[in-house]
Amino acid sequence: MNPQAYLLPLCIGLTLVGLVATVITWRTSKRRGKAVQMFGLALLPVGLYLTGLLLLVWNFVAGIIAWAFALILAPVVWVGLGFVGLAIVLWVIGGIAAARAAAKALPAGTADAGAVAPAPRSSTAQPGTPPKKAAGGKQPADPELDEIEALLRKRGIE
Structure with missing residues (x-):
């Protein structure tokens, strides 16, 4: 079934709940700016639906979920994740090693010039x-x- 058939009622429901919360905040609170922000947030689901961006977000989330299920069932993906993890670890170790090499390359007197106390x-x-x-x-x-x-x-x- 088309996801838009589910998304339109969901968006209308979220917008109505947001509008009710906005009216309650406007009447009971002196924080009018917060109520205006809530009104803007309440209009967002319907605006996303009408522009087609909600369907884009829906497809993105569905793609991530499909990838996660493929991850569980495909050993090749696990090997790929292992390579990504190894790359990150090697990147960090390389940065630490480069920083230590740079610290050793400095002359002994210039390692920390701010730590030298002035003579009395x-x-x-x-x-x-x-x-x-x-x-x-x-x-x-x-x-x-x-x-x-x-x-x-x-x-x-x-």
């Missing part, structure tokens, strides 16, 4: 003096920053 600054540094070696043999902070700190201290800002 000396509170006795004067502008124009060469920076001194810190206790651990590391260079102190930028001399320009030391100069700015000295100017701020001179004005009483800490």
